[in-house]
Amino acid sequence: MMITDTIVAISTPIGEGAIGIVRMSGPDAFDIVHTIFKSATSKKTINRELVYGHIYSNDQIVDEVMVAKMQSPHTYTKEDIVEINCHGGILPLKEILSLCLKNGARLAERGEFTQRAFLNGRIDLTQAESVMDLISAKTKKGFDLAINQLEGFLSNKIKSIRNQLIVTMGQIEVSIDYPEEDIEEITYNEIRNQLESVLNSIDELLKNAQNGKIIRDGLKTAIIGKPNVGKSSLMNALLKDSRAIVTEIAGTTRDVIEEFMNIGGIPIKLIDTAGIRETEDLVEKIGVERSKGVFNEADLVIFMLNASELISKEDLLLMELVKDRHAIVIINKTDLEIKLDENLISEHLKDKIIIKTSLELEQGIDLVEQAIQQMVFGNNIDMSSTEMVSNSRHISLLENSRDNICDAIGAINNRMPYDFVEVDIKEGIINLGKITGESVEKDLLTNIFSNFCLGK
Known part of the structure; x- marks a missing residue:
């Protein structure tokens, strides 16, 4: 494939930072940078060396920069590449990008530098x-x-x-x-x-492959249960951060909250859901519907029950839903008087891992982490394969x-x-x-x- 144009883009995240980089690739990259850059000394830009100087718009200094030229074919795209290292604010980056565009470059599309590396044969699609x-x-x-x-x-x-x-x-x-x-x-x-x-x-x-997919994409793990069983407390305990609001008021969580955490090197996409129950509150009702959607899409379900309460019809409904899913059952609030019929739980969910916790006393959290890893990999994550x-x-x-x-x-x-x-x-x-x-x-x-x- 013949590529005849030169592309340019800001290659660092937009925002305030020490350094920002504007990258150009293509046959006119060197000519464009020579038009807008002047070395602060008599030293010319040399292949693979950073040269100090200034970017100019007409005779006006735009920014103080360091410029690197990289000559084809020994570059990321196998084309001539220029990288302009400037101050990391939004304005200098946009000004330099604008000058490159005015002098003949085209704004790169998403991933186009890597796409050119593929099209030019430096890397394959994988x-x-x-x-x-x-x-x-x-x-x-x-x-x-x-x-x-x-x-x-x-x-x-x-x-x-x-x-x-x-x-x-x-x-x-x-x-x-x-x-x-x-x-x-x-x-x-x-x-x-x-x-x-x-x-x-x-x-x-x-x-x-399934292990590889989980390592790459993360394991979508939904915490479900009726209101006030400790879902948000569990999320905060696993994250070791106060990410979700915790109160004594049932129905505090009205929406789905998502965070990534790391268990044994595995990215876990932890999702705290609104308590699933019948409600007339419009906002809470929307949250409950979203919770049901998250439950259906989850790779792993953490089903929580309140040890200090009798089993309710909501608990029984959720037990039926969880029965055929990859799930861990947590009986929380074991520091209080036990009213839950544990035999009924064991009978309905006999093939599930059942863990007792008291999140108030910070007991059992390590068992939950171990169970998640065991559920996914059986404590045997084979990363020795390079393929x-x-x-x-x-x-x-x-x-x-x-x-x-x-x-x-x-x-x-x-x-x-x-x-x-x-x-x-x-x-x-x-x-x-x-x-x-x-x-x-x-x-x-x-x-x-x-x-x-x-x-x-």
């Missing part, structure tokens, strides 16, 4: 997506996972599997196209063996490719003509290619990079 994962990582495990993918460990594995299929398809095509030539024809057993080897490799990648899949798009395409290979093996077992087998293998190759970018549509690229921030 590596490009890992850039955003690196920026948005919420735990050390998530960061390490993104680094591994940026270094190409996953890409290399996917490409290796894809190449195996290409070799197999080539052998089949030779048998189809040149049946009368003196060429050894591949047998059904040989094709099956090769495809089963590919299938095993895909299964190995998918084995830890862990974490992206939902990649997982879906791997599953599609797996289905294609299974269909091809089924066609072989039924002694279908080679043409039928070839079609399934070709689909598998296309799906794997969509992961790394060898066979990707323009619309998909636009969708992927539109999720990036400006300047990246």
